[in-house]
Amino acid sequence: MSALYRLKGLEYSYLWNGKQVPVLKGIDLELEKGCFTCIVGPSGTGKTTLLNLLGLIDTPSNGHLEFAGEDVTHLPESEKENVRLHKVGFIFQSFYLIPTLTVLENTSYFLPSLGYNHANAQKVAMETLDLLGLADHAKKKPLELSGGQRQRVAIARAIAKKPAVVLADEPTANLDSVTAEKTINAFKELQKSENTSFIFSTHDSHLVSFAKSVYRMKDGMIDNTKNQEAK
Ligand SMILES: Nc1ncnc2c1ncn2[C@@H]1O[C@H](COP(=O)(O)OP(=O)(O)OP(=O)(O)O)[C@@H](O)[C@H]1O
Ligand SMILES: [Mg+2]
Numbered sequence: 001m002s003a004l005y006r007l008k009g010l011e012y013s014y015l016w017n018g019k020q021v022p023v024l025k026g027i028d029l030e031l032e033k034g035c036f037t038c039i040v041g042p043s044g045t046g047k048t049t050l051l052n053l054l055g056l057i058d059t060p061s062n063g064h065l066e067f068a069g070e071d072v073t074h075l076p077e078s079e080k081e082n083v084r085l086h087k088v089g090f091i092f093q094s095f096y097l098i099p100t101l102t103v104l105e106n107t108s109y110f111l112p113s114l115g116y117n118h119a120n121a122q123k124v125a126m127e128t129l130d131l132l133g134l135a136d137h138a139k140k141k142p143l144e145l146s147g148g149q150r151q152r153v154a155i156a157r158a159i160a161k162k163p164a165v166v167l168a169d170e171p172t173a174n175l176d177s178v179t180a181e182k183t184i185n186a187f188k189e190l191q192k193s194e195n196t197s198f199i200f201s202t203h204d205s206h207l208v209s210f211a212k213s214v215y216r217m218k219d220g221m222i223d224n225t226k227n228q229e230a231k
Helices: 047-054 077-087 103-107 118-131 147-160 177-194
Strands: 003-016 019-032 036-040 062-067 088-091 165-169 197-201 213-218 221-227
Touching (some): 003 047, 019 047, 019 213, 019 221, 036 047, 047 062, 047 165, 077 088, 118 147, 118 177, 147 165, 177 197
Parallel strands (some): 036 197, 165 197
Antiparallel strands (some): 003 062, 213 221
């Protein structure tokens, strides 16, 4: 198996009210490249915290994290930023769209830093919005959209740059079944054409049915691992 991530004894604590509160309590995992992986489990169990570590947004308190064959546990911030820009597409649970920019500008946001000229950035962003059924909303600002539309703009921004891995925190949470299906198809298309890896935190059993591996978290640990025939 070609591992995308290797986690050994990974721990994370939040500093809260002057105390360290342990949230991830020693996670050992190997996540495979080029497929859909789901992280499931009850609310508050540490799924978002784990995605933040995988996306190099936070630094582990203890343990070892390897990404694409490289030890990234204690990478300096500037190098982390470089890995995030070039290799990771992050879809946050709370979207983090830029309210002053249009849907099109939000979607194309990272592309100039990746070497796209203005015309190409606009073209790729429009194609991605079209794939997600949002082309008609390109000129709107995020506050002029519904929750599900905002979620899809966050998805468009993450996948437009064709990253090696997409980390998506509850990406179908605000979507109806038809829109969710369309979104999953867009993910599938990217996985097939670019061998993109997708790691989802989700409560959506339909999305879970597309995953090759499903990891159930309980109380900051991996409680159960299931490998299945992905849809
Ligand atoms: N900034 C923070 N400071 C202190 N504790 C935090 C912070 N962020 C999260 N936590 C705590 O860490 C635990 C795990 O949170 P996390 O967001 O990873 O859960 P989750 O599994 O993603 O839940 P959900 O399914 O509701 O999204 C929770 O108990 C939460 O209260
Ligand atoms: Mg969460």
